[in-house]
Amino acid sequence: xxxITRIDSNERLxxxxxxxxxxxxxxxxxxxxxxxxxxxxxxxxxIDGYLATAGSDKRHLxxxxxxxxxxxxxxxxxxxxxxEWAPKDALPTRATGEVHLASPDLLVEIIVTAAKI
Amino acid sequence: xxxITRIDSNERLxxxxxxxxxxxxxxxxxxxxxxxxxxxxxxxxxIDGYLATAGSDKRHLxxxxxxxxxxxxxxxxxxxxxxEWAPKDALPTRATGEVHLASPDLLVEIIVTAAKI
Amino acid sequence: xxxITRIDSNERLxxxxxxxxxxxxxxxxxxxxxxxxxxxxxxxxxIDGYLATAGSDKRHLxxxxxxxxxxxxxxxxxxxxxxEWAPKDALPTRATGEVHLASPDLLVEIIVTAAKI
Numbered sequence: 287x288x289x290i291t292r293i294d295s296n297e298r299l300x301x302x303x304x305x306x307x308x309x310x311x312x313x314x315x316x317x318x319x320x321x322x323x324x325x326x327x328x329x330x331x332x333i334d335g336y337l338a339t340a341g342s343d344k345r346h347l348x349x350x351x352x353x354x355x356x357x358x359x360x361x362x363x364x365x366x367x368x369x370e371w372a373p374k375d376a377l378p379t380r381a382t383g384e385v386h387l388a389s390p391d392l393l394v395e396i397i398v399t400a401a402k403i
Numbered sequence: 404x405x406x407i408t409r410i411d412s413n414e415r416l417x418x419x420x421x422x423x424x425x426x427x428x429x430x431x432x433x434x435x436x437x438x439x440x441x442x443x444x445x446x447x448x449x450i451d452g453y454l455a456t457a458g459s460d461k462r463h464l465x466x467x468x469x470x471x472x473x474x475x476x477x478x479x480x481x482x483x484x485x486x487e488w489a490p491k492d493a494l495p496t497r498a499t500g501e502v503h504l505a506s507p508d509l510l511v512e513i514i515v516t517a518a519k520i
Numbered sequence: 521x522x523x524i525t526r527i528d529s530n531e532r533l534x535x536x537x538x539x540x541x542x543x544x545x546x547x548x549x550x551x552x553x554x555x556x557x558x559x560x561x562x563x564x565x566x567i568d569g570y571l572a573t574a575g576s577d578k579r580h581l582x583x584x585x586x587x588x589x590x591x592x593x594x595x596x597x598x599x600x601x602x603x604e605w606a607p608k609d610a611l612p613t614r615a616t617g618e619v620h621l622a623s624p625d626l627l628v629e630i631i632v633t634a635a636k637i
Binding site for chain 1: 423478489495496499516518
């Protein structure tokens with residue numbers, strides 16, 4: 287029988303879904319208003335938290351999509367925060383594209399797939 | 404040996420691919436022309452059908468991406484239909500972004516990953 | 521214990537991550553500058569190479585996202601190259617949307633999930 291664990295659900299979505307050895311995390315945006323550095327930091331800190339609730343951590347990322355509102359303006363800033371955060375010897379696959387988000391204040395949204403430890 | 408089941412293939416893609424306990428569904432768009440409510444209803448009804456052909460249902464969604472042509476205009480309308488359709492106690496992860504689609508009439512495309520029952 | 525294999529990592533990402541029976545490939549863009557046909561050919565040739573390093577091939581694709589800088593101009597050109605490349609009897613799910621990429625020269629980025637053989 288398939289076992290699915292759903293964590294931190296609101297009225298639209300679950301923030302974390304665990305299926306077998308795979309952890310899916312919803313597209314995460316910042317709660318802080320601020321520039322790309324502040325928002326990316328907030329998003330990655332939230333992702334650390336969601337990974338922890340799923341019993342995993344950033345050394346077990348599999349695949350990441352990064353959506354930026356303005357890739358020309360914000361690619362470098364996002365990457366600078368990513369470089370501080372992402373473990374150099376355990377990097378996921380990644381794809382980054384320009385995608386407008388649900389609110390005009392939002393500059394970045396990150397979607398993670400990770401592995402259970 | 405890896406077993407992959409491919410369902411409802413056309414000349415470019417399969418609508419459903421099953422691998423192990425995971426079901427991948429292609430990006431689904433509406434066949435009806437109409438507003439976001441009509442198109443989202445049509446897309447979700449098609450997804451119900453594809454899940455059924457894979458032996459699953461909407462209570463086993465894992466992760467969803469929703470692409471909207473105009474997120475400012477259509478986020479609320481899509482969400483109203485989503486709220487009617489998605490099971491409150493079995494919600495997937497979700498990410499919604501503004502992405503223009505292959506035809507200018509298309510307002511929404513939904514990409515689903517689900518679990519076998 | 522979860523086993524994750526990471527292949528061809530640079531300072532930001534791994535080109536290939538293998539977890540269980542699933543292979544994730546990073547969003548791949550062209551190294552050649554050129555039109556959509558030239559860029560799509562280059563991307564798919566690179567993907568053939570990444571699949572080979574993971575011990576798989578294009579007959580084991582599960583799910584693909586295709587991001588085009590200009591879907592109106594380039595959907596047909598991308599599809600013509602895709603049709604030559606993708607095995608008609610083993611097609612993955614696919615979703616194609618308009619997404620601007622990290623450099624203005626880039627016309628297409630393709631993100632693949634595949635299965636181990």
